[in-house]
Amino acid sequence: MKAALLLVLTVWLNVQYGGCSFPSSCSYPPSKWCSSLDSAIQCGVLKQCLQSNFTKSHQAADQVEVGLYYESLCPGCRLFLTEMLLPTWVLLNDIMSITVVPYGNAQEKTVGGKYVFDCQHGDQECLGNMIEACLLNKTDAAIQIIYCMESSTDVIEAAKSCAELYFPELNWDSIMSCVKGDVGNQLMHQNALKTQALNPPHKYVPWITINGEHTEDLQNKAMTSLFSLVCSMYKGPKHPACGGSQRRYRSYSLNE
Template sequence: MKALLLLVLTVWLNTQSGSCSPSSSCSYPPSKWCSSMDSAIECGVVKQCLMSNFTRAHQKDGAVEVVLYYESLCPGCRLFLTEVLFPTWLMLNDIMSVGLVPYGNAQEKPDGKKYTYECQHGPQECLGNMIETCIMNMSQLAFPIIFCMESSPDVINNAKTCAGVYDPKLDWGKVMSCVNGDLGNQLMHQNALDTKALSPAHQYVPWVTVNGEHTEELQDKAVSSLFMLVCNLYKGPKTKACGGSQKYFKSYCPNE
């Protein structure tokens, strides 16, 4: 949660000031600013590192794959995505990959060459699912954008603002063309196929698979402590976040 709050604050400050200069407290050389989430936070360049897609570039072999099957307006899905999945990914992005499939308990019906959708929480949820699906197809910064949407009071109406914060170059007109056109319809159809292909079939959302597998034990561990689950499943050398070699320091505010 601390890393999450630092990310949001850093991105907001960088957006307001337009600054891309490192923080004065940065102890890393420029070549190492994006070497980890810790260095990016310390140097105040989280947004710039995210925009360079450094998380994927620095991902280690054998990364643990976590896929979330969800609905954009499902309260439990929103809670898991914003308070568990995204913060864990921020801390463990080098050993963890995340997939998002917004469909959940929706119903798909053929309509000529296209498909129509009915969603558990109504038409607005179908719209939210489609917006997030199109964003994933069009932006390398889809996860931060979707986190911003799902953590806001109004998922749909804040979508454009969230996209502007995390990916200012994303053409919102093209996003909505995807949402309202054939591309979005086909992308959502693929979400439907992926969801229907789950084995065992999903019984609720959020539904989590880990390395392609779903069991009630894995689901419970993911919901209760995804961080520990990923650290325990990763077979490579322990990362700093999982308890590998760390620098310990003491910092005090004296009583004056």
């Protein structure tokens, strides 16, 4: 979607300042201009589509991988996710990838053949973790929905309306079936295993990894300015958006 918006902007600028015009034969909406060779030719954007695809193919191989291990109701996690991680990803998603793992400082035990979870901020946080795990399993729009949830006053209450906003086709009943059933239980167990496998073991949340690695230096740089960190670690051609700074957010320990 971002690539389509950038393409629209590029062509609009050409129209405004380059003296060109849209072909009258173009019958495709802007989001579909690069969907096929025919649409690109018909809408007069073949060159831009080819350049965009070439750039994306080269950038994808060198993307900086940012991992976030967090809890759905942790104040520091919510601030980092909504005011640092997602804004950075919106600007730099062609040179960075993100993986979010909702579990954090939760504890897991087995009762009657099922996994039972005890979360740092209570049952509502366990529910929030589970909803977000199911969203990540069900839709490619999960990150946007989670951002909407975490930036809302009530994370749980906002879940359904956020899903309707960012992915109207999503059947909310399927998410709740996941949350209440074996699939959600297994997804949360997998998140527990991923969190427990961290090396070094996590001591607080948000816990951030860069290209699979966690150090206090990387954590501090990510919390101070994830944007600058991603820009500095990207090995490909310098991204035009790189530069700037963002706020720092503190971490929350296991006992907070």
